[in-house]
Amino acid sequence: MTRALVVYCHPLEDSLVAVARDRVIAGLRAGGAEVRHTDLYALGFDPGFTASDHANHLVAGADPSLADHVADLQWCNMLVLVYPTWWSGQPAMLKGWIDRIWVNGVAWELPEGANRLRPLLRSLRRIVVVTTHGSSKLVNAVEGESGKRTVTRSLRTMCHPLTRTNWIALYGVDTLPAERRAAFLDRVERRLARLA
Amino acid sequence: MLAAVVLAHPSPDAYCAALADRAATGLRAAGHDVELLDLYASNFVVAMSPSERAAYHGDEPMLDPQVRRHADIVRSADALVFVYPTWWSGLPAMLKGWLDRVMVPSVAFRFDDAGKVRPGLGQVRHIIGISTYGSPRPYVRLVNDNGRRILTRALRLSCGVRARPRWLALYSIDTSTVSDRVEFAARVERELAALR
Numbered sequence: 001m002t003r004a005l006v007v008y009c010h011p012l013e014d015s016l017v018a019v020a021r022d023r024v025i026a027g028l029r030a031g032g033a034e035v036r037h038t039d040l041y042a043l044g045f046d047p048g049f050t051a052s053d054h055a056n057h058l059v060a061g062a063d064p065s066l067a068d069h070v071a072d073l074q075w076c077n078m079l080v081l082v083y084p085t086w087w088s089g090q091p092a093m094l095k096g097w098i099d100r101i102w103v104n105g106v107a108w109e110l111p112e113g114a115n116r117l118r119p120l121l122r123s124l125r126r127i128v129v130v131t132t133h134g135s136s137k138l139v140n141a142v143e144g145e146s147g148k149r150t151v152t153r154s155l156r157t158m159c160h161p162l163t164r165t166n167w168i169a170l171y172g173v174d175t176l177p178a179e180r181r182a183a184f185l186d187r188v189e190r191r192l193a194r195l196a
Numbered sequence: 197m198l199a200a201v202v203l204a205h206p207s208p209d210a211y212c213a214a215l216a217d218r219a220a221t222g223l224r225a226a227g228h229d230v231e232l233l234d235l236y237a238s239n240f241v242v243a244m245s246p247s248e249r250a251a252y253h254g255d256e257p258m259l260d261p262q263v264r265r266h267a268d269i270v271r272s273a274d275a276l277v278f279v280y281p282t283w284w285s286g287l288p289a290m291l292k293g294w295l296d297r298v299m300v301p302s303v304a305f306r307f308d309d310a311g312k313v314r315p316g317l318g319q320v321r322h323i324i325g326i327s328t329y330g331s332p333r334p335y336v337r338l339v340n341d342n343g344r345r346i347l348t349r350a351l352r353l354s355c356g357v358r359a360r361p362r363w364l365a366l367y368s369i370d371t372s373t374v375s376d377r378v379e380f381a382a383r384v385e386r387e388l389a390a391l392r
Contacts, residue, residue: 010249011243011244011245011246011248011249012246012249041243041246046242047243047289047293048206048236048289048290049206049283049288049289049290050206051206051207053206054205054207055207086295086296087292087299087346087350088345088349088350089287089292089342089350090286090292091243091244091292091296092242092244092289092292092293092296092297093242093244093289093293095286095287095288095292096242096243096289096293098284098289099283099284099288115371134313135313139353142349142353143349143350143353144340144346144350145340146340146342146343146345146346146350147342149339149340149342150284150285150286150339150340150342153285153338153339153340154285154339154342155284157339175311
């Protein structure tokens, strides 16, 4: 049974990314997955890693006020991140969710005497990203694809060794005709139904 | 020369705060003017708000007076210096939010008539990153050093063709010795004092 956590990050409900989120959830449900949905802006998530987060970062566990986010991350076996790419990376709101939820005791641990982190999200077997880019694929390649590598390398390292990643992206979104956007949204729903 | 030093660390007594001080000391010793932007200390709002996103493509994309003040400094800066801890191979959400909210159209770039992005920071000659890493250097390279790429590639495309990126990094900070850290701080001051 696929247990999918959809983490959605966009400030506006009338955005293309919001529609993509709806199609993601529709696809997942059509494919038979159980779905939980986190809307970071709607929840008023505080993305700033705080001085107390920092002081406690060698103590296992996230800030107690973030327990629901931790429970959802530990529950899922598929994580779907839906966001616009800004400055070739995740928006600050989503980066803050990573900084504050993927902490010691949740995403990794550092056992006594060890010199490298041990991954803790071993039941998370697939990470899917659905994102839009203002710039072209070529410009993104020149810029080094930071957002993509953060997911496919940094985050994946804290999961199971066989965890897969899928990148579903629309490039040059500001100048695309409406039918290309519609085709992208159809592709999102189809892909997620198949992955569910 | 005017240098904007952007610091993103939640604790005022952190090593990164000391590095920012040393950077400023070096720059002043070389006769440069320094504007220190301590994002946590000045309670900078991390995430772009819905109203800012709605205004992004309009005539006035900046709604927050603090953002406007930072944009004025950036527009007249010859050097942009970033001091931060690397988390999840990237920028802390606080610094990513600073890029998302301050580096907006009319500041970092503009759209030409064809909707293409044109650089807006032609006067910036130096982009300098000063960062601490928990991981050793080979691992950082393996995961793509995403924060560095955002600043030295994505942001650099918005600066002048003469802009030189320079990177000062302390790797494996958790296992570094006091003398490693003292030496690195001295190197930061020395290299910034040599900036022309």
